[in-house]
Amino acid sequence: MKSAEPFNCSEGTTDAFLTDVKDRIYGKTEIRPVVHLRTPTNISVSFTLYGILDVDEKAQKLDTFLWVNLFWNIEGLSWDPDECGTNRISLPRKQLWRPDIIINEFIDDNKVPETYYLYVTNTGHVIDDQPFHVISSCNLDIYTFPFDIQNCTFTFNSYLHTVLDVQLSFAKPVEEVLSDSYQAMATQGEWELVNMHAEKPIIPPQDWNKTQDMLVYYIVLRRRATLYVVNLLIPSCFLITVDLFSFLLPPKNVDRSTFKMTLILGYTVFLLLMNDMLPVTGNTLPLINAFFSLCLALMVASLLETIFIINIQYGSTHYGPLPQWVRVFFLNHVARLVCLNKTQSDQNCDKEELIFENEACDPMVGNPKSKEDMKTCASLQQLREITHELISIRQQVDKHFKTDESADEWDLLGQVIDRLLFGLYIAFLSVSFITIVIIWLIWYRKTASLI
Structure with missing residues (x-):
């Protein structure tokens, strides 16, 4: 690089000015534009986020479109804007030295049209703006999907030059970058930009000869x-x-x-x-x-x-009468707990009545003495046979009534257990839903603290 002498624009023609520019800086792409190589080149970095194109949870990728701005100085380059008629000119990018600034999270090619020019001002200040289709890696946590907030990073650093050669700085405050991105945002898809942070990690002086300087931007996204x-x-x-x-x-x-x-x-x-609407990752399942x-x-x-x-309700045909402990526990205690009253059957028969009738129909004791006594004994014998038949019929009816009562008890047991399980179902459902909502809120507030 030649010494810092201003351009000679005394001829006042564009051709003479460009000839001098070419002689001074054209083709010097191999070394940094400094007078002394021990002088580091300061690169100011900024960008504008134009769109959030896609977030791939399975591949852990963030697809965005950026407009990256780089600024640096060419030492020894200057001219008089009044004499030369302009305070900046556009020059072919490939004819000048350009910093090898990359985004560390890049995992794919930059598939945007190539731009061929950059601006150089009369003070030697270079303005290089380029579009970038950034497909970057991002550690996506989808546990709180669909109420998740993601924090992705863009790390700008030189590919090769260490801190001794290239040093990075912020071209403008991150708040201004965020404001410009809000205004330029053209996409209104699933994700929205909610905040942006930036920091420059401190590198110890003893590591300057082996570490690249870097700037880290934190992009906070929220799913709609x-x-x-x-x-x-x-x-x-x-x-x-x-x-x-x-x-x-x-x-x-x-x-x-x-x-x-x-x-x-x-x-x-x-x-x-x-199923296609749900995100899928390796070992993490969303709530x-x-x-x-x-x-x-x-x-x-x-x-x-x-x-x-x-x-249970049809158990009487298979299991017989209801066990006594089941009758006491469920039909008495649990039934009162679930507010279900036990209905009493009115189809009960009085065994004492049968006994009484049986005793009342005993035959006369002794032998008959006369024809009238014989007639009386015959009548009593017929009554006795009729009584036995009636007792048999009554016993069959009692057996049928007992079977109906057993079926009613099994049916009542089914109603009691059904109402009990219904209450447990409501309780478990309520507790589970409340627990899931609380976990959602805790994780959402934890991730929202990044905003």
């Missing part, structure tokens, strides 16, 4: 959750509510099990259709997957409960 709430959470809540109220259907009069199986089938189809699994598990448990209750 309305689509997922409407299409995923609300339908799931509706279906689990329908399953909850299906307990009000009487299992003996309505085929409740068929209704619940239809509900489970519909929810399974719903999950299959909505919403636990929510869906819980809803499906509750529906299956509800179906199993219905099968169990129907089996």
